[in-house]
Every structure is written in structure tokens, then in C-alpha cells.
Amino acid sequence: MKYYSHRGLYNPQQNILENSKEAFQCAVDENVGIELDVRLTRDKEVIVVHDASLKRIYGLDKSVEALSYNELNDLTKDTLRIMKFEEFLEFINGRVSLIVECKHCFDNTALCLKVAHLLDNYKGEFCVESFHPLIVRWFKKNRPHFKRGQLVMTKDRYDNGFLWFFGGSGITHWLTKPDFYAFHYRVGSRKLSHWYYRYLSRHCDIVLWTMKKNSPHHFDADAIIYETF
CATH class of the missing domain: 3.20.20.190 (Phosphatidylinositol (PI) phosphodiesterase)
Incomplete structure (x- = not known):
């Protein structure tokens, strides 16, 4: 971890x-x-x-x-x-x-x-990530050796429909091929979404953000982004 x-x-x-x-x-x-x-x-x-x-x-x-x-x-x-x-x-x-x-x-x-x-x-040691799938895609095409990640949060937190539909929904996974998914800790709280995102990230590392001392979470993580522990 x-x-x-x-x-x-x-x-x-x-x-x-x-x-x-x-x-x-x-x-x-x-x-x-x-x-x-x-x-x-x-x-x-x-x-x-x-x-x-x-x-x-x-x-x-x-x-x-x-x-x-x-x-x-x-x-x-x-x-x-x-x-x-x-x-x-x-x-x-x-x-x-x-x-x-x-x-x-x-x-x-x-x-x-x-x-x-x-x-x-x-x-x-570093990696890059973004909510915007075209940014993740850019690194796949132009710096394939950089470890890259797709950020995802629950749908209600998006104020941009494009970012939710193309990034948060995972619909561009085949274009971006992220090495990891960075999930907000509330992602996967419902059974269907938990199954979907677990399947989507089955060949990827998982990062959880932004964890606090008693934050619930729904995935086993390879890394945690935290504050005020």
C-alpha cells in the first residue's frame, strides 16, 4: 500500500x-x-x-x-x-x-x-492522472511509458456532463487504457456500480481519494490519497 x-x-x-x-x-x-x-x-x-x-x-x-x-x-x-x-x-x-x-x-x-x-x-517516481479522458489519452499516445490514471467520482459530484459521460462512466476505457483508476472513496457504494467499476478496473491498480480517518470505501486499494489522518 x-x-x-x-x-x-x-x-x-x-x-x-x-x-x-x-x-x-x-x-x-x-x-x-x-x-x-x-x-x-x-x-x-x-x-x-x-x-x-x-x-x-x-x-x-x-x-x-x-x-x-x-x-x-x-x-x-x-x-x-x-x-x-x-x-x-x-x-x-x-x-x-x-x-x-x-x-x-x-x-x-x-x-x-x-x-x-x-x-x-x-x-x-511519478504518475499522471486526469478527470478528462482526452488528457489521459494524450499521455497514452505521446508518453506511453508514463504511468497514467483516470479519475472517477460519483455522478452527483460532476458539474460537467462531458467529463461524467466520457470519463466517469468508463466509456473511453478502450481509448485511454489507464494503468490505474483513481476512485473517490464513495464510488461503488451501490451494488451495481461496485460490480461495474470492479470489472472496469480488473486489470488496473486502484487509488482511493480523498480518504480521511473514518472514510468508508468499497474497493481494496493499491494506494490511498489522504488528508487529516
Whole structure:
């Protein structure tokens, strides 16, 4: 069983924020892997940030992809500075394993290319994943040696019908041929869906996310993404 910290080992009570250098260092100190999210800025820099908007973390009603990296830096320099993915890789330097989630954006091909080029020369253990099946497909075609995964959550959590129908339903499995499925811990709570996803992932590893101390789960996992254990 492998364990990955969700956006680093963050703890707001200790002022250690998600996707911060401090949270990543805590994960390294505990020798657990790191799950992180990457996005593109307007000028196509790859950055480490989860949300599409700055609202939740920074209180700013601005879209990440509408801003250049320098503009993001100016807006966030007094709170939590957003790291470039390249900077993150240099900081971790192979010390723990990584799960890199590629967030779909205005130019998925550019995101995949830039992420792939940065990971080509990275010496540590890593895999890539996405909710968007065409991103998973891109890595199958262009970096078949990269371990790749399809993210899946329960249908009610999707706000994008395309991602549910083509990604969450598993209908594109034959196109993407993921090495693993990353299931939200509630996936498979009903008998039929449990059977279906177990059959779908029968030749794949299973990752469960985001587990907390008493989270129920319905599959035996090869890896767990967790927080606040």
C-alpha cells in the first residue's frame, strides 16, 4: 500500500496551507508521496494550484487561466505564493513519489506537452492522472511509458456532463487504457456500480481519494490519497 498526501501534508491550524512549500516539505519529512494539481496560466506557465478560481484560498474573484504568472504572483505574494511546476519538481527532487493531476483547461494539448517535457528529465517516481479522458489519452499516445490514471467520482459530484459521460462512466476505457483508476472513496457504494467499476478496473491498480480517518470505501486499494489522518 502506498500513501499520498493530498496537496501536501497541510494543516491550516498550524498555518501550513495546501500546495505550499511547507506542506510539501512536511510530506517529505514523513516520507509519504504527494498528490498535486497543475494548471496553465494565461501565458501558459504550468503552476501548482487546485482551484480554477482564486476565490476560496485568496478571496479574489479571478480565474487562474485569465491571469499571467506575473499577475498571479503580484496578487498572491502576501499570502500563499503559487509555485511553478518546474520549481516544485526541483524542490522535491525525487525524494518522494508523485501523483500529478492535470486539470483540463483552455489548451489541454499545451498543458500535456509542457508537463511531459518537465517530467521527461525528472528522476523521481511519478504518475499522471486526469478527470478528462482526452488528457489521459494524450499521455497514452505521446508518453506511453508514463504511468497514467483516470479519475472517477460519483455522478452527483460532476458539474460537467462531458467529463461524467466520457470519463466517469468508463466509456473511453478502450481509448485511454489507464494503468490505474483513481476512485473517490464513495464510488461503488451501490451494488451495481461496485460490480461495474470492479470489472472496469480488473486489470488496473486502484487509488482511493480523498480518504480521511473514518472514510468508508468499497474497493481494496493499491494506494490511498489522504488528508487529516
